[in-house]
Amino acid sequence: MSKLSRRELLIFLAGSAGAAILGDKLLNSFASGADVKTPSISFTPVRLPHPLPIYQQQKNFLPTGIGQGEVVNVSADIKLGSYNVIDDVIVPPEYERYVIVSWGDRVFPNKDDYFGYNNDFTGFIPLSKTDNVGYLWVNHEYISFPFSSLVVEDSSDLKGLPDAFEKVIGWTLPSSRNIEVEGEFLYNQGGSIVRISRQNKNKRFAVVKDAKNRRIHGLSGLGINSQRNDDYKSITAWGSRNHQKGDKNYLIGTGPAATQVFNLSSDELGNKIIGTAFNCSGGKTPWGTILSAEENFQNSFTEGVKANGTQTDYTDKTIGKTFGLVGEKYGWIVEIDPKNPKYRPRKHTSLGRFRHENVALRVEKGKKLVAYLGDDRRGGHTWKFVSAKTISSPTSKTNSSLWEKGTLYVARYNPDGTGKWIPLLLTTATNPITPTVLSSVEFAALQKVQKEGLLPLPRRNGIAGETKDGGTFKCDRTNETKALPDYQNKKLSDFYSSQGAVLTDAFLAANLVGGTPTARPEDVEVHPTTKEVFIAYTDGAPGSDGYPDSRIFQVAKLSTDAKATQQSGGLYKIIEDSADATGLTFRWQRFAQGGEAGSVNGAGFANVDNLVFDNQGNVWGVTDMSTDTHNGFDVGAEGKQTKIDHTVSGNVSDFTGVFGNNWLFFIPTSGANAGQVIPFAHGPVRCEMTGPTFVGNTLIISVQHPGEDCPINDGTMLSRSIELLDLNGTTFNQTRSLPRGSSWPSNISKSDGGKEQATGIPRPSVIGIRPKNSRSQFI
Numbered sequence: 001m002s003k004l005s006r007r008e009l010l011i012f013l014a015g016s017a018g019a020a021i022l023g024d025k026l027l028n029s030f031a032s033g034a035d036v037k038t039p040s041i042s043f044t045p046v047r048l049p050h051p052l053p054i055y056q057q058q059k060n061f062l063p064t065g066i067g068q069g070e071v072v073n074v075s076a077d078i079k080l081g082s083y084n085v086i087d088d089v090i091v092p093p094e095y096e097r098y099v100i101v102s103w104g105d106r107v108f109p110n111k112d113d114y115f116g117y118n119n120d121f122t123g124f125i126p127l128s129k130t131d132n133v134g135y136l137w138v139n140h141e142y143i144s145f146p147f148s149s150l151v152v153e154d155s156s157d158l159k160g161l162p163d164a165f166e167k168v169i170g171w172t173l174p175s176s177r178n179i180e181v182e183g184e185f186l187y188n189q190g191g192s193i194v195r196i197s198r199q200n201k202n203k204r205f206a207v208v209k210d211a212k213n214r215r216i217h218g219l220s221g222l223g224i225n226s227q228r229n230d231d232y233k234s235i236t237a238w239g240s241r242n243h244q245k246g247d248k249n250y251l252i253g254t255g256p257a258a259t260q261v262f263n264l265s266s267d268e269l270g271n272k273i274i275g276t277a278f279n280c281s282g283g284k285t286p287w288g289t290i291l292s293a294e295e296n297f298q299n300s301f302t303e304g305v306k307a308n309g310t311q312t313d314y315t316d317k318t319i320g321k322t323f324g325l326v327g328e329k330y331g332w333i334v335e336i337d338p339k340n341p342k343y344r345p346r347k348h349t350s351l352g353r354f355r356h357e358n359v360a361l362r363v364e365k366g367k368k369l370v371a372y373l374g375d376d377r378r379g380g381h382t383w384k385f386v387s388a389k390t391i392s393s394p395t396s397k398t399n400s401s402l403w404e405k406g407t408l409y410v411a412r413y414n415p416d417g418t419g420k421w422i423p424l425l426l427t428t429a430t431n432p433i434t435p436t437v438l439s440s441v442e443f444a445a446l447q448k449v450q451k452e453g454l455l456p457l458p459r460r461n462g463i464a465g466e467t468k469d470g471g472t473f474k475c476d477r478t479n480e481t482k483a484l485p486d487y488q489n490k491k492l493s494d495f496y497s498s499q500g501a502v503l504t505d506a507f508l509a510a511n512l513v514g515g516t517p518t519a520r521p522e523d524v525e526v527h528p529t530t531k532e533v534f535i536a537y538t539d540g541a542p543g544s545d546g547y548p549d550s551r552i553f554q555v556a557k558l559s560t561d562a563k564a565t566q567q568s569g570g571l572y573k574i575i576e577d578s579a580d581a582t583g584l585t586f587r588w589q590r591f592a593q594g595g596e597a598g599s600v601n602g603a604g605f606a607n608v609d610n611l612v613f614d615n616q617g618n619v620w621g622v623t624d625m626s627t628d629t630h631n632g633f634d635v636g637a638e639g640k641q642t643k644i645d646h647t648v649s650g651n652v653s654d655f656t657g658v659f660g661n662n663w664l665f666f667i668p669t670s671g672a673n674a675g676q677v678i679p680f681a682h683g684p685v686r687c688e689m690t691g692p693t694f695v696g697n698t699l700i701i702s703v704q705h706p707g708e709d710c711p712i713n714d715g716t717m718l719s720r721s722i723e724l725l726d727l728n729g730t731t732f733n734q735t736r737s738l739p740r741g742s743s744w745p746s747n748i749s750k751s752d753g754g755k756e757q758a759t760g761i762p763r764p765s766v767i768g769i770r771p772k773n774s775r776s777q778f779i
Contacts, residue, residue, distance in 0.1 A: 041668065042779060043092040046679045047072060049083035049660045049734060051727050052597055052604045054678050063090045066747055079726055085631060085660055085738035087685045087713065088748060089703060089767060096772050097681075099745050099753025100196060100205050100700070101138075102765040104168035107194050107207045112243040113215050114169060116140030117147055117188040118764050119702040121282040121358070121610075122691040123290045124196075125338050131696045133197040135212070135338035137290040138766055139279035139691065140189045144708050146741075146762065147188070150177050157637045161711050164761045171241075182319045183238020186218030186300075189277040191292055193338045198698075205698060205768045212341055215243075218277035218319075221250025225324060228268055232324030250274055250344075251334065254404045257349035260500030261309035265326045273329045273347060280376070281358030281523060281610060281691065285335075286394040292334045293356035294347075295376055302327030304471030307460065309501030312470040328504050333359055333373070335400060348403035351385050352424070352506035358610070360524045362531060362581050363394045369402040370581045372533050372574075374521025379454070379546015381510045382411040382521050382535060382574075384421055386582050408503060410515030411574070413588055415551040419574070421584045422513050424502055426493040431514040432457065433549065434484060435477045438517065441550035445558035449550075450542040450651060452476035455517065457487055458495050458508045472508065487512060517546045519553040519569060522609040522624060529617060531581065533574040536608040538624055539594075540567040541651045554593060557655075562646035563729030566595030566655055568606035571621070592667075592677070596658060598725030604677045605665060606656045612692045614778060619667040620680075622689045622701075625656040627708045630686055631736050632657035632722045635709035639718045639740055646723060646731050658724045660736075662688050664701070666779075681769065684744035684762070686710055697778050699769040707742030707762035714759055716740040 045054055047062040054060070055078040063069040063086045071093070089097045101107060105115040120141045126134035145152050146164045150173065153159075165184075166172045173181055195210035207213075223246035225236050236246040251273040253262055258271045280295035297303070301320035302311040304327075311327035314320060320327060332347035333356055351359070357376035363369060369387040374380065387406040391399060409421035422428065435453030442449045459466050459473040464483035466473060475483050492509060496502045502509050511517065519537035526533055540553040548555055554567045571592040577585045595602030609624035627635055632654075634640040642654040663682035668674050683689045687706040692699055707713065719737040726732055745753055745767075746760025753765075771778065 041671070041673055041678060043094045043680070044071060046090050046092060046663075046681055048663060048679050048682060049080060049085070049736060050596060050604070050658050050724055051078045052677060052679065053727065054673065054676055057673070061093050063088070067749065069093065079732050080734055082735040082737070083660070085685065085736065087739050087742050087744050089681060089683055089744070091681045091769055094772060095769055097752065097767050097769045098204055100766045100768050101194060101207050102745065102753075102763040104763065105207070108213045108215065109211055110242060112241050115192050115194070116190060116215065116217065117143050118704050119766050120280050120690045120704060121292065122693045122700050122702055122766060123282060123284040124693055124695050124700065125284070125288050125290070132199050133195070136194050136196045136700070136766070137292070137336065137338050138192045138194070138702065139282060139292055140191055140217070141280050141704070142278060142296065143185050143188050144705055146707060146712050148173055148181070150181055151185075158709065158711065161637065164712065164763070167761050168763060179235070179322060180239040180244070182322050183219060183244060186275065186277055186319060186323075187243065188217070189279060190215065190217035190220065190275065191279055191336065193336075203774065205700070212339070214341060216249070216276060216336060216345055218275040219246065219323065220276070221248060221272070221274045222246030222323065223248045224250050224269060224272055224274065228324070230266075230268070230324070232267070235323055251276060251347060252344055253329070253332070253347045253349050255348055255350035255503070256498065256500035257309060257328070257353070257504050258500070260498040261328055261504050264308055264310050265328060266310065267324055267326045274323070274325055276334045276345065276347070277330065279334075280356070283359040283361060285361065285399065286363050287397050287399050288337065288339060288395075289400065290336045290338060291359045292336060293358050294331050294334065295355045295357060297327070297330040298355070301325055301330045303331070305501070305505050306470035307495065307501060308497045309504035328353070331355065335403070349500065349503055350403055350406050350408060352383060352408050353504045354507045355380060357522050358524060360526045360533070362526055363391060363399070364580070365391055365394055367391060367580050368582055369399065369406070372524040372526065374524050374535065375507060376520050376522050376538075377507070377545040378520060378539070378541065378543030379456070379517035379548055380507065380520060381515045382518055382524070384409045384411070384581075408506065410510040410513065412514055413516040413549065413552045417587055417589065419586045419588050421586070422515055424492070424506060424509055424513065426491065426496065426499055426502060428492050428513050430487055430490045430492065430494070430512045432475070432484065432487055432511055433514055433516065435475060435480050435547065438547050438549050439477065442555050442558065446556070446649060449477065449547075450556065451544070451547055452478055453547045454542065454544075455511055456508055456546055457511055458505060460495060463487065511546070516549050516552060519548040519555075523611045525611045525613065527617075528613055531576070533576070534611055534619065535572045535574065536569070536611050536621060537572055538569040538607045538609055539653070540569060541653055557649050557652045560647050560649050562731055563599050563725060564649070565593060565600045566602060566606075566652055568594035568653070568656055569608055570594050571603070571608055596655070596725040598727045598729045606659050609688075610690055610692055612694065614694055616779070617669045618779070619669065620664065620692055621666070622664050622692060623659070623662045624688055625659060625662055626653065627686050627705070629654050629656045630662075631660055631738050632720055633718055635686070637711050637740075641720050644723050646725065658722060661685060664689050664692070685713075685739055685742040687742065687744070694778060697770050697774070697776055699778055700766060701769065702764070702766050703744070704764050706744045706764065710741040712759070712761060713739050713741040713743040
């Protein structure tokens, strides 16, 4: 990736607003090394397997074992002929990493409760001005092998291999799927609240006892099923253990769907909701609450709804059907108050129902509350919510009521760099972007398109020849001429019976009104100074949910040239035309395109996910490369190699194998390295690093699903030759070796929270990373 110019950096990272606010000081800080002498970064970048420009400019740290590594000198030739992947969280030698809490830890007043699986978003609510003690909220997103062999599909070669549940939790699940098994699946999702403190001898964060430590999980409130009049009246528990007995800790809804849809739900529970699950990323409010995002609920609950917003029916062989959980009550943003157990968590339906990835806020006194959100699916949308009322005090708990009334908008990107916000209201006109237009760039290059440019729309009886109501109609290039006229030049009120119903079916309604299908927005963050909106689009490839607009996003490799641009996401931003962000127009820019640094426009990373700004305004990001592509090996026991051939065109998702394990990088906004992608850490085998949160001099981050969908590490090693791009765009081969599965964090030292067991059990965990010299700032 070529280094951005001084002006380009200023425009993107500060923007016109930032330039006006920060002036010459910021401008000078963006100067290149030729313009002004500035110090190098304060740590040694971690050496990853693929070439990056920073390795030609800075010494780097090559890991060689658990807690071991060597510093590599600067060199013009940075191709590595071989690379051994280490099953650990690798950080620069100036830093240390340690475990704070792991799956299965008994850190709650109820001895049967335990910390959930696949931790994701973390949010810290301090109890002191020094940030030394506070409540940590941790999302639990989903379950996957080796959690239990019962999550393995029958055709998988993992069937029958040892799992982790009994060794971690201490008792055995039934041998086949039943209500207890599926109950534990949902219990391991949702979230955990634990009090953490570093008021100890080593000044590391650790969980401490507190009566408010608690779980809010996928079956919280199951006891209220007893209030029903259907066959689910007796489904109030999933086992005999104390944590399996249904309680009355149900959630509630706010906003239009709570009054216009949930009152029609077949569970007859009205505005009472059992549990929260599939919790991915989220956000934190200035008034001390957590916003947790329910994401991939569609495989366990019914996603499709009727015109009134209620589910089409229970879906067979799903957890939703097992427990009578109606689909319309899942897929929302949930607000929780870690400090106050009496605050009943609530799902804010004004923010729409879709596969929520996260939420980012603008909270300013005397102005309206503004939130930005992303729908993490292929062809999902970018959203904005604006409250009806204004903020009196940013720290007042009364601000929670602002979520109850307001307008949800979907972004429409124009190819010329402008855009507009389209309101999701019953009166909004319907004008879908046609599949032919969406797929025009790919078709022009390859004379064919993936998924035929799929644009899902709401299915209605009598529309486009359909004879059923509810769910999805698949509009694409093959049927758009005949089908689209029935969807155009109408209003949302022609398809939905209430505003609540529109919000419950927000994804399809957004396609209907002409929102831009995008490249999986996995994180949205508001710049702390300029208020510009940074968006991590993780993958441009189309899928069964839709087709990203190819005029805006790279949807495929469009040439057989080895160095042609790759489709693996990118970092974008929105600049609002209105100062308070309540206006209807904006500008957009692409800052960094995913792909190898030797590819055209390639930034040197793939599938950027969670973002966070540190206290100096630097941009930090983690990657979310699919587990089945890591290091060029598919999941499973066989270790089947995936194909990486830089001369192919089309969907090249397997190219992410060149990048190794998922990793954490930062992009400095000042100094000699401003604008460069600098690797800070990489995670264990088959993991994802998620939910980064800065607390003083410590970065708290989740390590999700180490060893996912692979055998527990038994010492078996995988090795292959893998094709990579050099910085000049030519290919070379590297021998890549790694453990087939993971043992992290069991394999690290006891002093850092492990067990020093080289082939121990992998456990999703939350860790702390801090400088070894204990300085007050992280960087």
